[in-house]
Amino acid sequence: MIKINGLSKTFKKQEVIKNLTINFNEGEKIALIGQNGAGKTTLIRCILGQYIFEGKMEVLDMNPRKDRGSILQDVGFVPQTPPPLKMTVGELLKFFNKLTNTPEKEFINLAHSMGLTIEDNLSKPFFKLSGGMKQKLLIAFALGRQPKILLLDEPSANLDPQAREILFDLLQNFRKDSLMILSSHRMNEIKSLVNRVVEMDLGNIVVDKTVIPEIVSSI
Amino acid sequence: MNSGFKEILILDIRQNLRSKWFWVYSLMFGGFVAVMFAMGITESQIIGFVGLSRLMVTFMQVSMVILPIYVLISTVRSVVGDRESNVMEYVLSLPISFSGYFWGKFISKFITVFVPVFIALLGAAIWGTITNIDVPWDLFALYGALLASMIFCFLGISMFISAVAHSQDLAVSSAFIIWLLLVAFLDLILMGIMLKFRFNPEMVIGLGMLNPLQVFRTAVLVLFDPKLTVMGAASYYILDTVSRGVFIIFAISYPIILGLVFGVFGNRNFNRKDII
Numbered sequence A: 001m002i003k004i005n006g007l008s009k010t011f012k013k014q015e016v017i018k019n020l021t022i023n024f025n026e027g028e029k030i031a032l033i034g035q036n037g038a039g040k041t042t043l044i045r046c047i048l049g050q051y052i053f054e055g056k057m058e059v060l061d062m063n064p065r066k067d068r069g070s071i072l073q074d075v076g077f078v079p080q081t082p083p084p085l086k087m088t089v090g091e092l093l094k095f096f097n098k099l100t101n102t103p104e105k106e107f108i109n110l111a112h113s114m115g116l117t118i119e120d121n122l123s124k125p126f127f128k129l130s131g132g133m134k135q136k137l138l139i140a141f142a143l144g145r146q147p148k149i150l151l152l153d154e155p156s157a158n159l160d161p162q163a164r165e166i167l168f169d170l171l172q173n174f175r176k177d178s179l180m181i182l183s184s185h186r187m188n189e190i191k192s193l194v195n196r197v198v199e200m201d202l203g204n205i206v207v208d209k210t211v212i213p214e215i216v217s218s219i
Numbered sequence B: 001m002n003s004g005f006k007e008i009l010i011l012d013i014r015q016n017l018r019s020k021w022f023w024v025y026s027l028m029f030g031g032f033v034a035v036m037f038a039m040g041i042t043e044s045q046i047i048g049f050v051g052l053s054r055l056m057v058t059f060m061q062v063s064m065v066i067l068p069i070y071v072l073i074s075t076v077r078s079v080v081g082d083r084e085s086n087v088m089e090y091v092l093s094l095p096i097s098f099s100g101y102f103w104g105k106f107i108s109k110f111i112t113v114f115v116p117v118f119i120a121l122l123g124a125a126i127w128g129t130i131t132n133i134d135v136p137w138d139l140f141a142l143y144g145a146l147l148a149s150m151i152f153c154f155l156g157i158s159m160f161i162s163a164v165a166h167s168q169d170l171a172v173s174s175a176f177i178i179w180l181l182l183v184a185f186l187d188l189i190l191m192g193i194m195l196k197f198r199f200n201p202e203m204v205i206g207l208g209m210l211n212p213l214q215v216f217r218t219a220v221l222v223l224f225d226p227k228l229t230v231m232g233a234a235s236y237y238i239l240d241t242v243s244r245g246v247f248i249i250f251a252i253s254y255p256i257i258l259g260l261v262f263g264v265f266g267n268r269n270f271n272r273k274d275i276i
Helices: A040-047 A068-072 A089-100 A104-113 A131-144 A161-172 A213-218 B005-018 B020-038 B051-075 B078-084 B087-091 B098-130 B137-164 B168-184 B187-197 B201-210 B212-220 B233-241 B244-272
Strands: A002-011 A014-024 A029-033 A054-059 A075-078 A149-153 A179-183 A196-201 A204-210
Touching (some): A014 A204, A029 A040, A040 A054, A040 A149, A040 A179, A089 A104, A089 A131, A104 A131, A104 A161, A131 A161, B020 B051, B020 B098, B051 B098, B051 B168, B051 B212, B078 B168, B098 B137, B098 B244, B137 B244, B201 B212, B201 B233, B212 B233, B233 B244
Parallel strands (some): A029 A179, A075 A149, A149 A179
Antiparallel strands (some): A002 A014, A002 A054, A196 A204
16 A cells, blocks of 8 residues: 655755665554654655655555645544644534545544544634543544544554543454554554554664564564 | 645634634724724815825825735744644645645635725725715725735735745744835835935836835825825836826736735745645
């Protein structure tokens, strides 16, 4: 689903991703791990078409920059930090519904399953919600679309233990033919979820192993 | 494929309507017209202007002072602000084209800045009709077009700065410097240049016509008899040299073209680099 060949990304003469070659395939649930500055978020932003880069990358057989619109119809994304969106929750629902042709009910139901009642917060600006509520809503928007590719950058950072458990349950039962890339510092937490582990360090891949979910903890 | 233009446009208009800035700005222009009526400005006659035309000229002069800096300061943060606050990272992870995002913001801002000033001007005309004051409709049409044209011009400049600036501070400083330069290059410095360097008047007029603020200032008075004391030297010179019809077309189209050129280059820059 994602083919990367010789990808490099440089910011002001500093190479953040170095000649990266890797493929991410259908059905894979990947833990993308590494310390701060390893290049995980940069890689995700390249996949989203937000960065210009050297080398070749194909996402769903398309160019992530030139064919952004078509690709992003099939990509769900949860950022590390919820953005301070000024729009209300109700507006956000309509916005997602129009842009992704997904019925609002899908998002509402997913939010319910994580313990968030959207109906009570429709007129509240998104940025005024609590950290956990924001994160739950963003997860509902990403998963509710049933995308082919799911990119999650530290998705459980603001969640309480119960919501975290529900999230992992949702991810475990997410469509099996999708590609899921989960960027996280907490390997222990996602070990039961993934079937491949990719570790980055200073822009390089240092570990790339296919694993059986239960024995990931040994890596 | 849906570019997201319409969605960004609607969303941004709603956001602008919720901001305190918008309501302060709208009340300021509406209140200004009301105060001018209350103070009896339509009944006074100073240097040839009388009735509603006097009120409208005053309104346009106030607009010339307030609108450019308001547009610059309130718009210049939009793109660079979204970039710094991570809003852009999230919004542009959705199927929205870069151009849809850029022009959606551009047009929404145009609507929310233009509509309140136009309503204030229209309100003055309607009140004039109700209270039996002669409404100069030709002046009303010209002023409506001039306001739209000037707002579009400064929006183009602001969105360009916002797209290329690396930080909000830099964007705001640049916008402020541009505004200062344009204000400085009205009559005073233009005439100074002409006298100091002994340039020929055509050259100075040419310089004046490049400044959208000078063009606006001159165009506001284009339907009146040219009087040096009222218009200032540059406007007087311009209207003495160029025919009125040609100048009106120029005064409306030039700022729009300038705004469009800046907008196109801003969008091009936005499309061609890292967005975060």
